[in-house]
Amino acid sequence: MNTSELNSFIVILIYGSLVLLSLLKLANPLKVNRKANFWFGIFLFLWSTFWLDEVLFLITGEAVEFHSLFLVRCIQFFTPIVFYFSVLFFTNPSFTFKIRDFRFLLLPAAFLLCLILVKLGYESPFEYLSVILILIQALFYTGLSYVTIRKHQRKIQQFSSNTEEINLNWLEYIILVLLIVNIIYVIYNLFYDPKSLNFFINTVFLFVIYWVGYYSLKQREIYPVEEKQREELIAINEDSDSEEIKRKLISDEELIKIKNSLERLMEADKPYLDSELNLIRLAEMLSVSTHHLSYVINTGFGKNFFQYVNEFRVEYAQKLLKESNSKLSILGIAYESGFNSKTSFNTTFKKVTGQTPSEFKK
Structure with a gap:
């Protein structure tokens, strides 16, 4: 031919x-x-x-x-x-x-x-x-x-x-x-x-x-199919890029209350180990609205949801990497810590710690 x-x-x-x-x-x-x-x-x-x-x-x-x-x-x-x-x-x-x-x-x-x-x-x-x-x-x-x-x-x-x-x-x-x-x-x-x-x-x-x-x-659904949840997330996205985020959605007292409840939940229940965790699920656990939770994370911690959750995952992965008797591979530790791929684990871990998981383990 x-x-x-x-x-x-x-x-x-x-x-x-x-x-x-x-x-x-x-x-x-x-x-x-x-x-x-x-x-x-x-x-x-x-x-x-x-x-x-x-x-x-x-x-x-x-x-x-x-x-x-x-x-x-x-x-x-x-x-x-x-x-x-x-x-x-x-x-x-x-x-x-x-x-x-x-x-x-x-x-x-x-x-x-x-x-x-x-x-x-x-x-x-x-x-x-x-x-x-x-x-x-x-x-x-x-x-x-x-x-x-x-x-x-x-x-x-x-x-x-x-x-x-x-x-x-x-x-x-x-x-x-x-x-x-x-x-x-x-x-x-x-x-x-x-x-x-x-x-x-x-x-x-x-x-x-x-x-x-x-x-x-293979592209999966990006937003929830349920209309009310989808509208809430899209509204949060729009707020995050506008001047509205600088306005108080809740009082300082309410912000501190939700912030403390969130910290206790993350320490006790470790919801971040669920790779499918999103803002809606976390808000339901705390019995607060997604808008308010997003505001608390952005304002109270100075981070977005992705950064906030993944820092907990990296910290948990560090503990597993330090265990000398651990039989888990790097990929196993990634999944155990709530990440859904080795690529995202390596990228996020290095961004938070300045090292790759392999370098940290050595």
């Missing part, structure tokens, strides 16, 4: 994999992150259309400029926006579109106008302007998605003690790929004949798509 045949095979795999993955995300058999997976499935389908020219050529044997069609170009232009919508719903499943969100249509409207003018015969400079708009759209929405994910990674530390499976790190890599895809697309349109991407780039895309498929299908 020569390079051309191998490239054709890879193109079919890319297109087929994206369409199949799109259908899986839309069907969402696990019923998790429903709105986010719906938009992510649409994004994957739109992404697949960028290879449809090559697929049609393999089927018909004739060059088919599918992506140059007026309607197709309009639809493909929405790819970065749809990706951003999926990020919005991953990070806030209660998000709803409002009238002000019509601003999302400004760039598509400008792009549509350029295409109409090109169609009317004004190819220069509007053809080049449409390509520039594609680049602006891609850079803007991928950048906005990246910032949104970064904020999410800070916010989930307000209510989760193990963030590894809900931090959406895998979406950051998609953002990087999207940027590369759009830059390549623009370069090919401006300087080369954009009939197909080369064998090496397609090979990279294939591996990236399978990587995306693996992580997107």
Whole structure:
């Protein structure tokens, strides 16, 4: 099999994999992150259309400029926006579109106008302007998605003690790929004949798509399914980034009372040994609201929930590491201390103590 045949095979795999993955995300058999997976499935389908020219050529044997069609170009232009919508719903499943969100249509409207003018015969400079708009759209929405994910990674530390499976790190890599895809697309349109991407780039895309498929299908529910609990956590997240956190939610006396109760609970019952411990469970143990508990941890201890709980876990792990007769491995100690992976254990342990668990044990 020569390079051309191998490239054709890879193109079919890319297109087929994206369409199949799109259908899986839309069907969402696990019923998790429903709105986010719906938009992510649409994004994957739109992404697949960028290879449809090559697929049609393999089927018909004739060059088919599918992506140059007026309607197709309009639809493909929405790819970065749809990706951003999926990020919005991953990070806030209660998000709803409002009238002000019509601003999302400004760039598509400008792009549509350029295409109409090109169609009317004004190819220069509007053809080049449409390509520039594609680049602006891609850079803007991928950048906005990246910032949104970064904020999410800070916010989930307000209510989760193990963030590894809900931090959406895998979406950051998609953002990087999207940027590369759009830059390549623009370069090919401006300087080369954009009939197909080369064998090496397609090979990279294939591996990236399978990587995306693996992580997107194993992504667990980020927020509680129960609406009331979800709304409480989202509200706490919003408060933590605003001036409201500086206002007193409870009196100093009540703060000290809850703080003392929390300290006694952590020492006596060791709830931090539960790897699934979150703000809701801890608040239920203390019979206080999640808002008040979050305020006490932030104000009374100067930490977020993630930091507060994991410092107890590290302290407990240190005791186990010091025991000379302990038969537990490093991984065993991680699980015994409430961590759910060796990676999160090593990262958190070093951040708190300045040493890795292995260095501390020696």
